Amino acid sequence: MTNWGFDENDNDGLGNDNELNGPKALRDAYASLKKQNDELNSKLTSFLEREEKQRVATVFENLGIPQAASVYNGPADPKAAEEWAKSMQQVFGGNQGGTPPVADQEQSAPAPGAIPPSMQAQFERISQAGQEGTPQGNFEAASSELGNASNVSDIIAAMQRAQRM
Numbered sequence: 662m663t664n665w666g667f668d669e670n671d672n673d674g675l676g677n678d679n680e681l682n683g684p685k686a687l688r689d690a691y692a693s694l695k696k697q698n699d700e701l702n703s704k705l706t707s708f709l710e711r712e713e714k715q716r717v718a719t720v721f722e723n724l725g726i727p728q729a730a731s732v733y734n735g736p737a738d739p740k741a742a743e744e745w746a747k748s749m750q751q752v753f754g755g756n757q758g759g760t761p762p763v764a765d766q767e768q769s770a771p772a773p774g775a776i777p778p779s780m781q782a783q784f785e786r787i788s789q790a791g792q793e794g795t796p797q798g799n800f801e802a803a804s805s806e807l808g809n810a811s812n813v814s815d816i817i818a819a820m821q822r823a824q825r826m
Contacts (some may be wrong), residue, residue: 713737782806799826
């Protein structure tokens, strides 16, 4: 034993054994930092993948085809996704890329039987003039009356009114 209380060979318990790749404490710290770096790297990668998928899903939602995001397997580039959607529109046709049709768009005509048929044609002319900004002409009015006819006598009456116009 020396004056300092330990021999040169007694340092095994201190973690300072020297080998070719450095002291044990530095190797342990390096391994711990490498493990932490790998964990952060995997979290960042998954986060970036989610962000890219979200951007692609947004592109498809803007095009009016949100269900296409689950089918798309291309790169996570919004321009590539948009080009893919347009090519699929050309292949399959349909309403892709446009706004979907809305079933209840027409609100001009009331339910049948709500007003008498004589006032129905007048109401349609007024509402059509309000929508288009111009009143119906004679030909359009006669066509509308013929379209609203439900029996032969209505057709004859509509034809007689069309001749008087």
